[in-house]
Amino acid sequence: MASLKSVLSLGVCLSAWIITIAAQNSLPQAQNVHWVSLDFKTILTWTTEGSDLTYTVLYSWDKTDWLESADCIQMLDTECDLTHNLQPYDRTYTADIQTEHEMPESDYPLEELSHVYSPQFNPYKESNISAANFTVEKVNKSTVIISITDPLTSIHERGKQLSIREILKSDLHYKIIYYKSGSTGKREVTSDSSKVEVSQLDPGQSYCFMVAAYIPSRPKTTQHGAWSRQRCTPGSNDTLQEWSLGAWVGVVFILITVFIITVTVTILCCKCCRQRNKTLQTTQSSAPI
Template sequence: MASLKTLFYLGVCLCAWIITTADINLPAAENLHWVSIDFKTILKWTTKGDKHTVLYTWGQNDWIDTRGCIGVRKTECDLTEELQDFDRPYMADIRTVPEIEDDLDDPEDYPHTESKSFNPYKESSISIVSFTVQAVDESTVRVDITDTLSGIHRDGKQLSIRDIFKKELQYKISYSKQGTSGKREIKSDSSVKDVSGLDAGYSYCFTVAAFIPSRAKAHQQGPWSLHQCTAEIKTQGLSGGVWVGIVFISLTAIIITITVTVLCCRHRRHGSKRLQQSTQTSGPV
């Protein structure tokens, strides 16, 4: 019996040693990087199929467990809800955890990898914006831009990027006459911009990109949108050249009419004189 007990205890110790050794050899997560578009922020990493718990912090605060990424096997964690205070420098820590966690273990002893600092307000990418174009008159087109919705919610409302950036948000508008290569670019502080000084009767194509000049250059501008083109603007009046032609023809017609009238009057007067002279010459003696 003594030998059986000895073997039993030896087996227990061996299993404990194997588990402990396995825990020590747990691989840390690798290739941590942030992916954030319109303030929807996801932390991604690579793993060898292990379980991970994601924590985050800012400033000198303690690490906080994420609500949806505790002991998970997936290789990404959506931190949008945790980063609602968007203008802060956040850091994340991914800890590799064993299949069976012991209450006596100190989680800080597990292999872990910290991310780089990330500030959504300064670094979150802005996606392609949508807009419409409409002719105001023969030389002006109105560009109406839709402010993109963000991943941030306040009081039950989903905020737009205009709600977040306020006056810091601008738009770049690039446009050109259809069929030509020459482009012009202007900036707009608002979501509606009238582009004037266009050549009447031509179609123009527009493209728009969000622009935040207060950011570092690498994060200032979003991608350019698809082109939107106007229909050819049909002018109600006539062009200057046509009017010049009309005036020239009218003046010519008037001059010809006056000239013909004068000549006819002279011819009539001369005819009357000859008739009178003829009558006087052939009268009775």
């Protein structure tokens, strides 16, 4: 009798386990899991083919215990803002997306939920950096100062919104590309400062500038931020000083040609007038009195 009860108990447990596994396998898993991060605002996104599902997101770093994101517990959305969870920034994080029915019939143990793990992500090394604003100030005929405004992040500390420099500190550099207007040749300057002096420019020429954040300590794929829109300086108003020898030769040739044509036309007009006057005088003298 005891053995029969044992067999029945084993059968019940086995049936429950099979039902649990079947329920787990019937849950659509999160797909296309990836990180979207700009200026250290970091969002985990995914897609799903199911409906009436909720998601809970946990995160961990360096194989530590999993922590729940307080804003991403049993939610219906398919994205989770982990910006304020991924600190310190220079750590490698992994997220776990747990899927369950919106109205579960029972509480499944954690290990029996549908799990999908994200790729690893390090905000400090992988967050994209947006384009910086900058101004160009002329110092003299051959030198300008580029003043760059560090992009702001979504991070606030003590009521202050932090810039990327306050996070990246000495790792932040800027690259400046500039070229003479109308020319294809480009020059490049790298600086660890937000104020950069660019010298040895040709006086009177118009130059165009573009800047981008540059973090050489990062992997090559994420070293550069987005490039800014270009800003161009005006050329000199004294265009006569900028003319080449060929231009001057052309101008002189045109002036000489115009002079010759003018003189020729004037001479011809004078001859015509004299001829006309002479004809009139001859006609008048031959007329009967």
